[in-house]
Amino acid sequence: MRTLTISLTPKQAARLQDAVDGGGYASNSEIVREALRLWEYREELRALELAQLRQAYDEGIASGEGQEIDRAAFLRALKAEHAERG
Template sequence: MKATNMRTLTVSLTPHQAAMMESAIESGGYASNSEIVRDALRLWAQREEVRQMELASLKKAYDEGMASGEGRAVDADTLLAELKAEARRRG
């Protein structure tokens, strides 16, 4: 990235977080604090993308469930017996 495309921000870190960043730079894992922050933001963006996909999947499952018809009341013993019977049929 060109320096002209960069924006300077100020962030507050705990002493532990600052020490972790310093250690990462001293060990050669990262070249600078900025590199660490950019990497953390990339990971955050990936996590948010996965979260959005999971939410979409849950919404789809909910919508399919709602569209599948009227529910029915069932007690635990009946449900367990039905699940066992289905498992036996499947082998």
């Protein structure tokens, strides 16, 4: 494994030490590795969400020009459809 030096605030260092002292982790390195795994997971989710947004945008553009609608009439139609379904 590669050794890496990082700087932490006193509060962060204390929280790491508390987690180790409390038995939740074997070492500070274990905590940092878990934090990096969580960060990588979040970045993967962010990339997937961005891909979905891009796809939705592309589909919206490909669907053609938008249309003006009367908001009140649209809501009335939705309510009537809901009432018909029961």
